[in-house]
Amino acid sequence: MQREQIIPVLLKYLPKGSEDYAADLMLAYAIQLRIKNPRLSKLGDYRPPTPGNSHRISINRDLNPFAFLITFMHEVAHLLNFEKYGQGVSPHGVEWKREFQIISTPMIQQRFLPDDIQYALNRYLKNPKASSCTDSNLIRALRKYDPHSEWLLVEEIQDGLLFQTQDGRRFKKLEKMRTRYRCIELDTQKIYLVPGMMQCKPLIT
Structure with missing residues (x-):
């Protein structure tokens, strides 16, 4: 070109x-x-x-x-x-x-x-x-320069609330562990350490 x-x-x-x-x-x-x-x-x-x-x-x-x-x-x-x-x-x-x-x-x-x-x-x-x-x-x-979006960071979700990741998995946020957050996956009940910088969407219960 x-x-x-x-x-x-x-x-x-x-x-x-x-x-x-x-x-x-x-x-x-x-x-x-x-x-x-x-x-x-x-x-x-x-x-x-x-x-x-x-x-x-x-x-x-x-x-x-x-x-x-x-x-x-x-x-x-x-x-x-x-x-x-x-x-x-x-x-x-x-x-x-x-x-x-x-x-x-x-x-x-x-x-x-x-x-x-x-x-x-x-x-x-x-x-x-x-x-x-x-x-x-x-x-x-x-x-700060992204267009308005329904997506947040995991670190922006309050403890105890539910969220969905971009691949469709649903979690409940439990507590902070340094740069990651201890979360429970709703479908499997397994515990994961999820990066605070991961994008997610709040779930309304």
């Missing part, structure tokens, strides 16, 4: 002003960007080149623009990791962390993000985890 074809697509999903940087990366590395329906297990992924295909990055279409941009940079860091070190490198090892920090620097310097997200991202970049969706401070900052 040419730049004039890429920019209108990126403008649908990215914060205004960041589309040129993203387009530069797509053109430089011949990235095929695929917009996917929401997936429960991941926000995006990277696939290395195969015969007939160049680098492929997919991102969920339901992300707000700032989450979309951060996820895109996360996956580009995987691409750079692959380009420099090949298949054998750890997906989220020190090499990937370094590439993610480098690729995110222009995004921060050019202030594509609101101050609260930028602050949370700066903290996250000191030691990036496998996914931005596991960093509680970054999640809370990004969620």
Whole structure:
């Protein structure tokens, strides 16, 4: 694709002003960007080149623009990791962390993000985890910019109330155990430790 074809697509999903940087990366590395329906297990992924295909990055279409941009940079860091070190490198090892920090620097310097997200991202970049969706401070900052939704975080549900996860399982929230919550699954009566950052929907009894 040419730049004039890429920019209108990126403008649908990215914060205004960041589309040129993203387009530069797509053109430089011949990235095929695929917009996917929401997936429960991941926000995006990277696939290395195969015969007939160049680098492929997919991102969920339901992300707000700032989450979309951060996820895109996360996956580009995987691409750079692959380009420099090949298949054998750890997906989220020190090499990937370094590439993610480098690729995110222009995004921060050019202030594509609101101050609260930028602050949370700066903290996250000191030691990036496998996914931005596991960093509680970054999640809370990004969620402020989501469209209104019936979905909450497990940590926002009061103890003793019922909720349903995105895969349809129903739980009763019991008590906090550090970053997770002790919950009982209604259908099986089994106890689970559920992450506080997991999205859920309150159930009305």
